[in-house]
Amino acid sequence: MLESTKTQLLLVDDDDELRAAVGVMLERSGFKVRAASNVNDALKLIGSDHFDVLVSDLHMPGQGDGLTVVSAMRHANPRAITIILSAHPEMKAAAAAILSQTDDILVKPTTAGALVALIRDKMKAVPATPRITASxxxxxxxxxxxxxxxxxxxxxxxxxxxxxxxxxxxxxxxxxxxxxxxxxxxxxxxxxxxxxxxxxxxxxxxxxxxxxxxxxxxxxxxxxxxxxxxxxxxxxxxxxxxxxxxxxxxxxxxxxxxxxxxxxxxxxxxxxxxxxxxxxx
Incomplete structure (x- = not known):
């Protein structure tokens, strides 16, 4: 369980079964999870809530993709950890370009344990400063x-x-x-x-x-x-x-x-x- 206030995490994936299973595992690991099945729903959540972590599939049906979601998150909360999931191993070869926008890439299939470990490792490098708001x-x-x-x-x-x-x-x-x-x-x-x-x-x-x-x-x-x-x-x-x-x-x-x-x-x-x-x- 994460200490004190739970870390807010947005999980974005069009695969209903995977999204539900990964969401449950992340909740059990101490994260407060909100989920979206497409880019539009993810953008709405980013615009209405504050997230510390984004985990998003790269390829999704409809307009936009995981990098669209990452870009929105970077704008809404530049300090958020952003992780892309991809079912295509060759994406690792293009990692240099993609990592200019996101913090890391995990190739599917992956384990919930590996995902949690990666998130916690990335969060250690983020200073624990409060979010600065303005009227x-x-x-x-x-x-x-x-x-x-x-x-x-x-x-x-x-x-x-x-x-x-x-x-x-x-x-x-x-x-x-x-x-x-x-x-x-x-x-x-x-x-x-x-x-x-x-x-x-x-x-x-x-x-x-x-x-x-x-x-x-x-x-x-x-x-x-x-x-x-x-x-x-x-x-x-x-x-x-x-x-x-x-x-x-x-x-x-x-x-x-x-x-x-x-x-x-x-x-x-x-x-x-x-x-x-x-x-x-």
Whole structure:
């Protein structure tokens, strides 16, 4: 039995019988085992939980393979032990290339004892330092410029939005304050169901977009792409996220972005109504 807290292990293999048998043996050896039968399920588990060890089959049906899972684990937890299982002995000949991504390769069939011994041997070389987490507010604050750059790339690939010709500074002029508002909202959370705070910057953004020639559909699409970029930033920093606060934080982010869009749209419509008034002599 492993000391104190059990080591979290993710086992990935499409062979149901092998996965069940190896899982039982690993549990008996003191590991807390989560299992996945394909790459997609493995990626979901990596995105929602923290693992110290990954044991994955190399070849699996569908999109991706064991190295796809290893890459995701490396991103989510760079300190995790990653071990690939392969039914092909010739994979040992290609070990140099594969080992640049994973810690070791075991050729099937292998014994549970050999697998456990290998895991424990690899874990001895990993310093027992705690996982460093960060709040969503800190991550977004640190990654503001990178997220805005990602958003600009998405906008540059959208023909609808690009039909209005603006330079990058004018296109994203509203975003620094929007991110500041997001960070403030995350650090000073509102009770669920509360009306979001009024943002003068969002109002000005709506009026500006009207003067720049945007349609309402363009504004909605820009906001949608912004949420995608924000959530991509969070995905890229999953290894730092405090998962106990993740769901509430994501809900606050979505609510704040939607609220600012609503305020911008209200200002946009008001500007439109002013433009539509008849001139008085």
């Amino acid at each position: 969503l507010a800190t991550i977004l604050e640190e990654e503001t410029l990178r997220t805005i750059s990602d958003w600009l790339v998405r906008v540059d690939n959208d023909r609808l939005v690009l039909s209005v010709d603006l330079d990058d500074s004018a296109r994203c002029a509203h975003l620094p304050q929007l991110f500041a508002d997001l960070v403030h909202r995350l650090r000073q959370p509102l009770p669920l169901g509360s009306r979001a705070l009024v943002s003068p910057a969002a109002v000005e953004h709506g009026s500006s977009r009207r003067r720049q020639g945007y349609t309402a559909a363009m504004m909605v699409e820009e906001s949608r792409m912004l949420q995608v970029s924000i959530f991509q930033t969070l995905q890229n920093n999953l290894h730092r996220v405090n998962f106990s606060l993740l769901l509430v934080g994501v809900m606050a982010i979505a609510d704040e972005v939607d609220s600012q869009l609503a305020q911008a749209m209200a200002a946009y419509v008001k500007e439109e109504e002013v433009d539509a008034r008849p001139l008085v002599a």
